[in-house]
Amino acid sequence: MLAVYRGLxxxxxxxxxxDEGGKFFIKEMELKRNYREIISNGNTSVRIKRNxxxxxxxxxxxxxxxLSRYGEDLLRPTSTGIVIVxxxxxxxxxxxxxxxxxxxxxxxxxxQIEKLHSMAKSF
Numbered sequence: 001m002l003a004v005y006r007g008l009x010x011x012x013x014x015x016x017x018x019d020e021g022g023k024f025f026i027k028e029m030e031l032k033r034n035y036r037e038i039i040s041n042g043n044t045s046v047r048i049k050r051n052x053x054x055x056x057x058x059x060x061x062x063x064x065x066x067l068s069r070y071g072e073d074l075l076r077p078t079s080t081g082i083v084i085v086x087x088x089x090x091x092x093x094x095x096x097x098x099x100x101x102x103x104x105x106x107x108x109x110x111x112q113i114e115k116l117h118s119m120a121k122s123f
Contacts, residue, residue, distance in 0.1 A: 002031050022072050029070045033061045 005028040012021035033056055038047045056062055064070055068077045 002028060005031065026070055026072055029061065029065070033059070033065060 005024050009021045009024035009028060012018070012024065033051070035048050035050055038049050039045075040047055051059075057066070066076075067080055
């Protein structure tokens with residue numbers, strides 16, 4: 001089935017019908033994300049197995065789908081970028097002194113690290 005979608009996509013792209021080719025590209029990638037081939041009985045037979053939820057949604061292909069619909073959607077990456085900028089701006093605003101260099105002893109709780117940091121600055 002994957003080869004059929006790939007052949008249809010390549011045919012549409014060859015004829016410069018990229019919108020239709022993009023639809024077949026999405027279907028081809030959905031097959032790759034949802035199913036996998038398993039070789040059994042020493043290379044004699046191939047089984048098709050549905051991927052588990054975690055692999056379908058949190059793999060690289062799954063994240064590629066959720067973040068940009070395999071590069072075919074412009075709204076998803078734009079909205080993701082806006083959310084990242086807004087969250088980082090919000091995080092910057094809630095800091096008590098955002099322009100100050102962060103203290104390693106505050107983060108780790110070790111005073112010795114701060115002493116090593118100040119010694120390194122003196123060199």
